[in-house]
Amino acid sequence: MTTPYTPYTPNTDADRQAMLKAIGVSSVADLFQDIPAAYRRPPLDLPSPLSELELRRELEALAAQNRHAGMGPSFLGAGAYNHFVPAVSQAIISRGEFLTAYTPYQAEVSQGTLQVTYELQSLTCQLLDMEVANAGMYEGASALAEAALMACRVTHRYRVAYRDTLSPAYRAVVATYTAPHGIGLYPVGPRDALKPDTACLIVQHPNFFGYLEDLAILGKTAHDAGALLVVSADPTAAALFKAPGGYGADIVTAEGQPLGIPLSFGGPYIGLFTCKSQYLRQMPGRIVGRTVDTQGRTAYVLTLQTREQHIRRERATSNICTSEALLGLMVVVYLATLGKQGLRQVAELGYHKAHYAASLIGKLPGYNLPIQGTFFQEFAVQCPRPPREINAALLERGIIGGLDISDAYPNGMLLCVTEMNTREEIEALVKGLAEIAGE
Amino acid sequence: MTQDQDPRSLATPDRQLLMDRSVPGRRGVRLPDLDVPAEPLPDASLLRDDLPLPELSQPEVVRYFTRLSQLNYSIDTQFYPLGSCTMKYNPKINDQVASLPGMANLHPLAPPEAAQGALKLMHRLQTYLCEASGMSAASLATLAGAQGELAGVLMIRAYHRSRDDAARRVMLIPDSAHGTNPASAAMAGFEVVSIPSDSRGNMDLAALRKAAGPGLAGLMLTLPSTLGLFETSILEVCEAVHHAGGLVYGDGANMNALLGQAKFGDLGFDVIHINLHKTFSTPHGGGGPGAGPVCAGPRLAPFLPAPVVEEDASTSSGSYRLATPPQSIGKVGAFHGNFGVLVRAYAYIRSLGGEGLRAVSEDAVLNANYLQARLRDDYDLACERLCMHEVVLSANRQKKQGVKGLDIAKRLLDYGFHAPTMYFPLIVDEALMIEPTETESKETLDAFADAMLSIAKEAEETPDVVRNAPHTTSVSRLDEARAARQPDLRWRPRPLG
Numbered sequence: 001m002t003t004p005y006t007p008y009t010p011n012t013d014a015d016r017q018a019m020l021k022a023i024g025v026s027s028v029a030d031l032f033q034d035i036p037a038a039y040r041r042p043p044l045d046l047p048s049p050l051s052e053l054e055l056r057r058e059l060e061a062l063a064a065q066n067r068h069a070g071m072g073p074s075f076l077g078a079g080a081y082n083h084f085v086p087a088v089s090q091a092i093i094s095r096g097e098f099l100t101a102y103t104p105y106q107a108e109v110s111q112g113t114l115q116v117t118y119e120l121q122s123l124t125c126q127l128l129d130m131e132v133a134n135a136g137m138y139e140g141a142s143a144l145a146e147a148a149l150m151a152c153r154v155t156h157r158y159r160v161a162y163r164d165t166l167s168p169a170y171r172a173v174v175a176t177y178t179a180p181h182g183i184g185l186y187p188v189g190p191r192d193a194l195k196p197d198t199a200c201l202i203v204q205h206p207n208f209f210g211y212l213e214d215l216a217i218l219g220k221t222a223h224d225a226g227a228l229l230v231v232s233a234d235p236t237a238a239a240l241f242k243a244p245g246g247y248g249a250d251i252v253t254a255e256g257q258p259l260g261i262p263l264s265f266g267g268p269y270i271g272l273f274t275c276k277s278q279y280l281r282q283m284p285g286r287i288v289g290r291t292v293d294t295q296g297r298t299a300y301v302l303t304l305q306t307r308e309q310h311i312r313r314e315r316a317t318s319n320i321c322t323s324e325a326l327l328g329l330m331v332v333v334y335l336a337t338l339g340k341q342g343l344r345q346v347a348e349l350g351y352h353k354a355h356y357a358a359s360l361i362g363k364l365p366g367y368n369l370p371i372q373g374t375f376f377q378e379f380a381v382q383c384p385r386p387p388r389e390i391n392a393a394l395l396e397r398g399i400i401g402g403l404d405i406s407d408a409y410p411n412g413m414l415l416c417v418t419e420m421n422t423r424e425e426i427e428a429l430v431k432g433l434a435e436i437a438g439e
Numbered sequence: 440m441t442q443d444q445d446p447r448s449l450a451t452p453d454r455q456l457l458m459d460r461s462v463p464g465r466r467g468v469r470l471p472d473l474d475v476p477a478e479p480l481p482d483a484s485l486l487r488d489d490l491p492l493p494e495l496s497q498p499e500v501v502r503y504f505t506r507l508s509q510l511n512y513s514i515d516t517q518f519y520p521l522g523s524c525t526m527k528y529n530p531k532i533n534d535q536v537a538s539l540p541g542m543a544n545l546h547p548l549a550p551p552e553a554a555q556g557a558l559k560l561m562h563r564l565q566t567y568l569c570e571a572s573g574m575s576a577a578s579l580a581t582l583a584g585a586q587g588e589l590a591g592v593l594m595i596r597a598y599h600r601s602r603d604d605a606a607r608r609v610m611l612i613p614d615s616a617h618g619t620n621p622a623s624a625a626m627a628g629f630e631v632v633s634i635p636s637d638s639r640g641n642m643d644l645a646a647l648r649k650a651a652g653p654g655l656a657g658l659m660l661t662l663p664s665t666l667g668l669f670e671t672s673i674l675e676v677c678e679a680v681h682h683a684g685g686l687v688y689g690d691g692a693n694m695n696a697l698l699g700q701a702k703f704g705d706l707g708f709d710v711i712h713i714n715l716h717k718t719f720s721t722p723h724g725g726g727g728p729g730a731g732p733v734c735a736g737p738r739l740a741p742f743l744p745a746p747v748v749e750e751d752a753s754t755s756s757g758s759y760r761l762a763t764p765p766q767s768i769g770k771v772g773a774f775h776g777n778f779g780v781l782v783r784a785y786a787y788i789r790s791l792g793g794e795g796l797r798a799v800s801e802d803a804v805l806n807a808n809y810l811q812a813r814l815r816d817d818y819d820l821a822c823e824r825l826c827m828h829e830v831v832l833s834a835n836r837q838k839k840q841g842v843k844g845l846d847i848a849k850r851l852l853d854y855g856f857h858a859p860t861m862y863f864p865l866i867v868d869e870a871l872m873i874e875p876t877e878t879e880s881k882e883t884l885d886a887f888a889d890a891m892l893s894i895a896k897e898a899e900e901t902p903d904v905v906r907n908a909p910h911t912t913s914v915s916r917l918d919e920a921r922a923a924r925q926p927d928l929r930w931r932p933r934p935l936g
Contacts, residue, residue: 004794008528008720009802010880016802019809019881023825028801031808031825034669035701041797044699045570049792052532059786063541065556070544079773080547086468088500090538096515097508100529103726105521106858108849108912111454111510113725119457122930126458126491132928136727138582141773149626169773176744176769180596180628212485240480242487255773264537265557266547266774267582268728280926286726291922293914298454303922309585309622310863314631319585319622326724329504336457336500337467340492345470348480355478374481391550403548423474 003028007052067400069263073425074400075357077378077416078208079140079167080266081236081258083346084419086337089260089330098329103286103322107301108293113325114300117288120328123335127238127343128252129245130274134285135323140255141170143271144202144232145177146284146318147251150275151200151228152183153282153317154250159184159198161227163218165207170232174202190214194221200228200251205244206237209405209414210354210378211371215247223248235259235272237376240347251275260334261327270327281307284318349419350377353426357417360430366437370409378416380409384437387413393436399429453506457493458930460503465494510913511725512857518883520810522829522860522872523617523665525695525717527803530790533720533783542782547774551760557778558759562748564785565732571788571796572691572711573702574734578743578764579776584692586771587712587731588623588659591688593768594710594735594742595657596627598686601742601766607656607684613642615666615864620659620690629656636866640666640822644675651683661690662703665864666821667807667829667872669696677707686710686739694718695876696804696828699797703734710735719784730780741766746775802877803828806884810875813888817895821867829874832859833867842898842905844869849916850897850908854890 003013011019016028025031032040050058069082076082093099097112104110104117117135124133137143148160160178162171164187175185186195190213194201201222205213215231222229228250236258238244244252256270257263275283281304289303309316338346354377362369366384383390387404390413394401402415417426480486495503512519519526537543545557565577581587592610599607610629612620614636621631632650635643642660651658658680663669670676677687689703689711695718697703703711715721716729723729735743746761761775791799804827811820811830821831834844848858848871860872875884897905909915 003798003801006791006795006798008530008791009798009877011802011805011877015881016805019805019812023805023808023812025808025825028805031801031804031827032669032700034671034825034827036674036706039701039705041700042573042702042705044793044797046567046788046793046796049795050789052790055532055786055790056536058789059536059542059782060539062556062560063536063539065559066541066545067549067553068541068544069546070540074546076546076548078548082544082546084470086497088467088497091501092504092508094534095505095508097511097513098725099534099722100514100519100526101511101725102519102521102524102526102723105860106512106848106852107917108909108914109510109512109852109857110725111913112507113511115454115456115507115510116504116725118929121928122456122458123492125929138586139772139774142582142586142771167773169770172770173772176593176771177626179769180593180626182628238487239490240487241485262543262779263546264543265545265549265554265778267772267777268730268779270727280928287926287928289922290927291918293917295915297914299914299917301917301919301922303919303928304926306923309618311618312622313618314621314625316618316622316625319589319619319626320583321585321619322583322727322729324724324728325726326722327728329725332457333500333504336493336495336503337497338470338492339461339466339494340490341466341494342468342470343492344487344490349470349473351480352473352477353475356475359478374485395550395553400546400549400553419470426475 072398073421073428075402075415075417075429076400078403078414079255080263082263082418082420083258085260088337089333092333093326093330099326104302111299114288116329116332118290118300119332121288123332124272124274127235128233128274129243130252131277132280133274134283134287136328137271137273137285137320138324139267139269139271140232141173143253143273144170145174147230147253148174148178148200148202150251150282150284151230154228154279155199157197157199158182159195160200161186161188161194161198162202163188163213165209166202166204167208194225194227198225198227200230202230204232206234206376209371209380210375211373212241215244219248236347239343240351256327256331259331261330268324268327270324270331282317285320286323346419350417353421354379354417357426361433364434377418378414380405381413381415382409383411383413386411390436394432397432399432456930460495461493463494465496467495467497467500517855517857518879518887519857520859520873520875521857522874523692525874525876527720527876528878529720529722530787533786536786537779537782555759558748560785561781562750562759564781565748567788568713568732568734571698572734573704574711575737576740576743577732577734578747579732579781580744580746580771581731581733582772582777583729584712584714584731585619585623587733588619588690589626590733590744590768590771591710591712592624592627592629594739595686595688597742597766597768598739599656607654609654610656611650611658614866615664616661617665624659639824640664640668641670641672642676644672647676648679651679651685655683655685657686657688659688659690661692663693663696663827666831667826668822669827673706692717693828696800698800699793700800704736710739715780715784720787721780721783728777728780730777742768744768744771799877806875806877806879810873810884810888814891817892829872831867832871834869834871837898838869840898840902842902844871846905846908847871847894850894850905851890852909853911856887856890
């Protein structure tokens with residue numbers, strides 16, 4: 001029997017015969033004899049194989065059915081942000097030595113990945129003004145959910161409060177993770193006291209609508225009640241505004257996507273996870289430490305692994321195994337390339353452009369800005385018509401509008417403006433909104 | 440060096456960190472000037488005063504990371520037989536198509552009419568994974584294998600609760616299981632009960648039947664097992680769990696052995712997860728990103744995590760949308776899954792087709808058995824039988840000569856091979872778990888086997904060479920105790936003086 005050709009498998013039929021002989025069986029089928037006979041070799045009804053050329057054409061055709069953020073003005077944010085990624089990033093992450101390695105179990109031949117992870121931990125701490133960081137979580141929402149579980153472990157309490165300006169998607173993920181443990185979730189307003197036995201107060205900063213929260217007051221509310229302050233941060237905002245660590249936050253998580261990771265329809269991203277060092281041993285996820293080798297040379301290694309599932313099994317701090325290492329590399333390359341001045345500039349560009357857009361939209365008949373306060377690069381707008389209709393009309397003009405948040409504000413739309421949006425794009429949006437209001 | 444000495448004083452220039460390389464005023468990229476009127480910044484009390492990030496020029500950045508990359512072993516540079524990780528070749532075309540602007544620049548909240556290509560791809564991938572696993576519905580939302588496990592056991596929890604049967608709190612897990620299984624079960628609120636393995640590496644069926652009482656919620660089973668063996672009593676195992684009112688969760692980490700050979704759904708599994716970064720060839724990235732889609736049988740399909748992609752039958756042209764299954768356990772991430780990984784897995788399946796995928800499992804199992812045949816005279820086998828996609832050896836014989844499994848793993852690095860998985864599964868002394876995958880040639884397998892035989896000889900004749908390995912890598916063995924005892928987990932400014 002001739003095995004079908006695939007470009008990724010080197011064995012020839014002659015190789016297979018030689019190997020079968022060495023094993024002492026007569027056919028490959030003999031190797032599968034432990035499978036119950038009636039269940040062996042079921043039909044596999046999948047499309048016929050494509051050549052690489054055909055495959056590329058098919059994927060190009062699928063990609064062409066997506067209207068992506070590079071095709072024209074786009075004002076979507078709400079947890080995933082369209083930022084400029086320098087060419088350096090693709091060049092570095094395409095290196096097979098990074099791309100096709102795995103978890104650095106063998107530290108002697110994984111120093112590249114390990115040192116990059118140590119850099120990630122360092123830069124994450126510096127950006128968020130926190131004491132310790134892990135190597136990364138799946139993404140922002142599940143990182144926040146793990147922070148809530150960690151706060152319960154630290155405080156031995158089983159209630160979690162969240163500011164009601166938290167992203168609905170993040171709230172949903174926190175609910176999925178906390179429900180099995182009987183942890184009660186409840187929302188609080190800006191000045192509400194916490195219920196007794198609350199493990200933590202979760203605050204998104206800037207919040208889901210793009211506005212700064214009063215972390216000083218919320219931190220006091222949490223700490224006065226013996227609860228931890230857990231902040232879900234926007235890492236770009238931390239380059240412009242005082243970082244969460246400066247407000248005494250106990251655990252700070254962030255979606256790392258804004259730091260040089262493509263939108264990619266929602267993933268893969270990376271969750272950044274930091275805490276005060278006193279809580280280090282309750283932290284989930286991988287951690288890399290600096291040490292020396294037998295000859296005293298600096299080297300890096302996975303450490304504090306007794307927290308983790310492969311050692312502690314059902315008593316581990318989490319089941320997480322990955323650290324989204326390649327995304328961590330992208331974050332480190334981005335921060336190294338933009339640097340101290342570049343990241344601040346990105347944050348300021350977003351701030352000024354968003355405020356320019358908001359000032360023009362706020363003056364349009366029928367539109368208003370329902371939230372008072374300081375915002376970063378996103379803001380809520382109340383529209384004269386349902387946002388769904390407005391977005392459809394904008395799309396006809398080649399513009400992707402904002403997120404429909406009419407469940408939070410009547411006819412509400414959440415608009416995001418970053419350094420990617422030019423003045424012409426912002427003015428085209430404003431012109432479109434004005435026209436659509438009168439249609 | 441003394442314990443107190445700052446290790447960075449011994450760092451070679453290559454190993455200096457970004458902050459130590461930073462020179463004020465350097466920048467790696469130019470950004471556009473502000474093209475709108477500037478808005479006054481808010482009160483200074485709200486603003487950041489210092490941002491301690493590195494300052495480097497672009498050539499410095501590129502050289503730093505390129506040099507670091509050269510300190511890694513990887514599939515692209517070395518044979519990487521890390522057991523249970525399925526380190527197969529990652530086709531380059533898959534990276535290329537995932538980077539198409541229509542894929543990489545698509546916003547997750549783009550309206551469905553602006554994302555039909557992405558949704559169609561996801562819908563097809565759901566269908567392909569169901570066909571490959573014999574299950575009836577899939578969710579691509581779970582972001583890694585361990586999250587797929589968590590979602591799967593949360594579905595079992597939700598199922599029992601939906602039937603007012605919430606007292607079922609026991610999750611059975613074989614003692615050979617990966618650590619994520621008990622950790623996931625605990626995260627889902629279950630009580631973990633371990634089931635022993637028998638001498639042939641199968642689950643102890645009598646122990647399973649005894650443990651399957653009225654409190655049974657389910658069983659988490661990896662197939663083939665972490666011993667690289669197919670559970671020969673699989674039908675009886677599923678039957679025993681179902682008979683006691685439990686459900687069977689399949690950890691698909693080792694599905695590379697089963698492509699086109701057997702289907703989880705046919706065998707009686709109720710829910711499984713699949714590691715796209717293993718079986719479906721997406722790159723491991725140094726430890727992520729992966730993706731762990733969950734596939735369910737009819738009983739558990741309504742509980743799948745959100746979102747799933749549905750085809751809208753009401754339109755003739757066929758349109759796709761995100762939907763929440765009726766009794767969903769909820770969301771596990773902010774968006775819809777690791778889409779960039781899904782694109783690569785889709786491309787892999789399309790490039791091989793059904794017959795190609797079956798050829799993958801055949802060569803993967805053939806290669807593992809060939810290595811077993813070449814090594815069995817010089818190393819002990821964990822189980823004396825044909826293996827599936829990986830072979831588990833024990834270095835017990837070498838240990839008597841004073842050479843541990845760890846030493847053999849480290850010595851392999853000197854021979855230019857990545858080490859196998861060590862000391863796992865936990866039930867095998869001095870375990871070395873070797874998974875060659877189908878993408879390695881016989882020449883490579885022979886070179887690896889020759890190295891293993893040479894090391895076995897060294898263990899007899901010159902054991903110190905093995906005990907002190909590696910000798911050729913950029914660093915030698917690390918002081919792990921120091922790393923754990925004096926945690927140094929981030930850069931800090933160099934102390935003055």
